[in-house]
Amino acid sequence: MQLKNDLILRAAKGESTERTPVWLMRQAGRILPEYRDIREKLSGFKELATTPQLAAEVTLQPVDILGVDAAIIFSDILVVPEAMGLPYEMAEAKGPWFPKKITTLADIDQLRVAQAELELDYVYEAIKITKEELNGRVPLIGFAGAPWTIFAYMVEGQGSKTFSNAKKMLYSDPVMSHRLLEKITGVTIAYLKKQIEAGADMLQLFDSWAGILSPAQYQEFSLKYISQICDALPEVPVTVFAKGAFFARKELGLLNCQTIGLDWNMGIAESRTIIGNNKTLQGNLDPCVLYTSFGEVKKHTESMLKEFGSHRHIANLGHGVYPDTDKDKVKCFVDTVKEFRF
Amino acid sequence: MQLKNDLILRAAKGESTERTPVWLMRQAGRILPEYRDIREKLSGFKELATTPQLAAEVTLQPVDILGVDAAIIFSDILVVPEAMGLPYEMAEAKGPWFPKKITTLADIDQLRVAQAELELDYVYEAIKITKEELNGRVPLIGFAGAPWTIFAYMVEGQGSKTFSNAKKMLYSDPVMSHRLLEKITGVTIAYLKKQIEAGADMLQLFDSWAGILSPAQYQEFSLKYISQICDALPEVPVTVFAKGAFFARKELGLLNCQTIGLDWNMGIAESRTIIGNNKTLQGNLDPCVLYTSFGEVKKHTESMLKEFGSHRHIANLGHGVYPDTDKDKVKCFVDTVKEFRF
Numbered sequence: 001m002q003l004k005n006d007l008i009l010r011a012a013k014g015e016s017t018e019r020t021p022v023w024l025m026r027q028a029g030r031i032l033p034e035y036r037d038i039r040e041k042l043s044g045f046k047e048l049a050t051t052p053q054l055a056a057e058v059t060l061q062p063v064d065i066l067g068v069d070a071a072i073i074f075s076d077i078l079v080v081p082e083a084m085g086l087p088y089e090m091a092e093a094k095g096p097w098f099p100k101k102i103t104t105l106a107d108i109d110q111l112r113v114a115q116a117e118l119e120l121d122y123v124y125e126a127i128k129i130t131k132e133e134l135n136g137r138v139p140l141i142g143f144a145g146a147p148w149t150i151f152a153y154m155v156e157g158q159g160s161k162t163f164s165n166a167k168k169m170l171y172s173d174p175v176m177s178h179r180l181l182e183k184i185t186g187v188t189i190a191y192l193k194k195q196i197e198a199g200a201d202m203l204q205l206f207d208s209w210a211g212i213l214s215p216a217q218y219q220e221f222s223l224k225y226i227s228q229i230c231d232a233l234p235e236v237p238v239t240v241f242a243k244g245a246f247f248a249r250k251e252l253g254l255l256n257c258q259t260i261g262l263d264w265n266m267g268i269a270e271s272r273t274i275i276g277n278n279k280t281l282q283g284n285l286d287p288c289v290l291y292t293s294f295g296e297v298k299k300h301t302e303s304m305l306k307e308f309g310s311h312r313h314i315a316n317l318g319h320g321v322y323p324d325t326d327k328d329k330v331k332c333f334v335d336t337v338k339e340f341r342f
Numbered sequence: 343m344q345l346k347n348d349l350i351l352r353a354a355k356g357e358s359t360e361r362t363p364v365w366l367m368r369q370a371g372r373i374l375p376e377y378r379d380i381r382e383k384l385s386g387f388k389e390l391a392t393t394p395q396l397a398a399e400v401t402l403q404p405v406d407i408l409g410v411d412a413a414i415i416f417s418d419i420l421v422v423p424e425a426m427g428l429p430y431e432m433a434e435a436k437g438p439w440f441p442k443k444i445t446t447l448a449d450i451d452q453l454r455v456a457q458a459e460l461e462l463d464y465v466y467e468a469i470k471i472t473k474e475e476l477n478g479r480v481p482l483i484g485f486a487g488a489p490w491t492i493f494a495y496m497v498e499g500q501g502s503k504t505f506s507n508a509k510k511m512l513y514s515d516p517v518m519s520h521r522l523l524e525k526i527t528g529v530t531i532a533y534l535k536k537q538i539e540a541g542a543d544m545l546q547l548f549d550s551w552a553g554i555l556s557p558a559q560y561q562e563f564s565l566k567y568i569s570q571i572c573d574a575l576p577e578v579p580v581t582v583f584a585k586g587a588f589f590a591r592k593e594l595g596l597l598n599c600q601t602i603g604l605d606w607n608m609g610i611a612e613s614r615t616i617i618g619n620n621k622t623l624q625g626n627l628d629p630c631v632l633y634t635s636f637g638e639v640k641k642h643t644e645s646m647l648k649e650f651g652s653h654r655h656i657a658n659l660g661h662g663v664y665p666d667t668d669k670d671k672v673k674c675f676v677d678t679v680k681e682f683r684f
Contacts, residue, residue: 167630
């Protein structure tokens, strides 16, 4: 199937494009009334994520409603620990948590590794349905959590401001920590390869908790595994988004991937200098800009586009869109990017 | 009163010292059983903070028990909005919150500004008692929140991962935002001058939420006011700790202050290069290191000391010590610094 709009793939590869492509992290979600309608009828997030026909439906919504240049499969990074034998729950206010978490080496040894990716058929099925229904309109992005971020949830058992239990394990037992990170890495590679087989045109790794590690820990416990994943996936363009890892931008620029995501703290010109010219940059508007007026959204978006320049940029926010953002402001952001010409 | 140990003041001023001075943010608090004993007998945090004799007592505890090179007055940054007419509550699990918050210009106009610092007599009284009881053993640090961080709480009404309401106000109504920031700045200067009069030997500004602003917003809405405060306080050494503001280190280095605090994400050598040689650096051990073994605490602390070098460094963590940290590990951190020789 020939893609009718392959702007984002060309931008990722460093080819020239007629305009800057645009999508949003968390574009399939609570910002859309059409999503909330579907979600309300279900028992919870997990029913939606594990029912391929429904997951495909909400994946397509932002393409139809917002006109973004890519779809991203509706799922969660925590499906990987679940496939390894550590199921997660999604509590409405509290966020995700794990009834069983990792505290000992025995816990790690009991994890399922060989063919764990086969537990995630519902994701591949959702990708296949989405690809059919997209019918080549825009590319489909697959994704996974980076191993450190998955490790953080598996050890902490829930979200945390400090992830101090997870960091404690890194400091106190690096050997055990590496054993768990290796297992996560292996399953993640197999999982992402299956996503490509099912039809994902592009992949993104989310290292959501990159920013709570020291630079030395980040090198040892996160970048090493991200690098292995990038090396294992030559088939499609890969984006690495390491939120808060300003201190690792130079090393991120050396990864075997096409695109580096920036959060809104990371200066655009400075990041380009540090990362170099061989990567596409993605981001990085402050999600809070979308709380303001249409005029301000347009002004800040255009200013961001000018600073990134016409080459090797994929427009996005510097974080997932906040769930209480007005859909029309999101549309204004998307339209501003699509109408802008250098 | 001549100070018997003025290491920290000399280090702040760039004078040479026999060894690196050391203290910890949140050293007076839950890590000490002696603190918890006092706290349990009281109705809550606010009773402790507003009773000068008790506040002085817990301020002195870490000097006696941990042997740190400075005391920091036991209080909270939120006493400033309270003095301006916006009282805060301290909920045990939830953290601080404001029953009344700032949403309109009328709310701002109603704030008390002239002589608001006179509402905070209990702080000055606690400082006086502490100074007497310290009897010159070590210097006493006074403090306040940086205006942006105080603004963030006054507008948001509580802690938040995103402070999206506060950031929304900055983006949508910069004129109103500046009016509030100016008021906070004026009261903060008067408050800190009173702390000096009462006996504070040194001051620290905490910009706890620096890291959620974009670099441009940080310049306009935070650094501007921190700079005004630094200029207004030539009497004693001032430390600015802007957590997460890696992107503003160059500008922090140009402030009219003596010391810049680093969090554990900020590389030591890199920060020295960016900030320059005219500032003392404070920090920056990852608080999670104190969860590990005595051997690891010693190893990481010594490695940090070597990287900062013997000149213009005040040893500290890169954040407040976590409340569930073992007191003996904190003592090990302090002792390692005190025993280390270059």
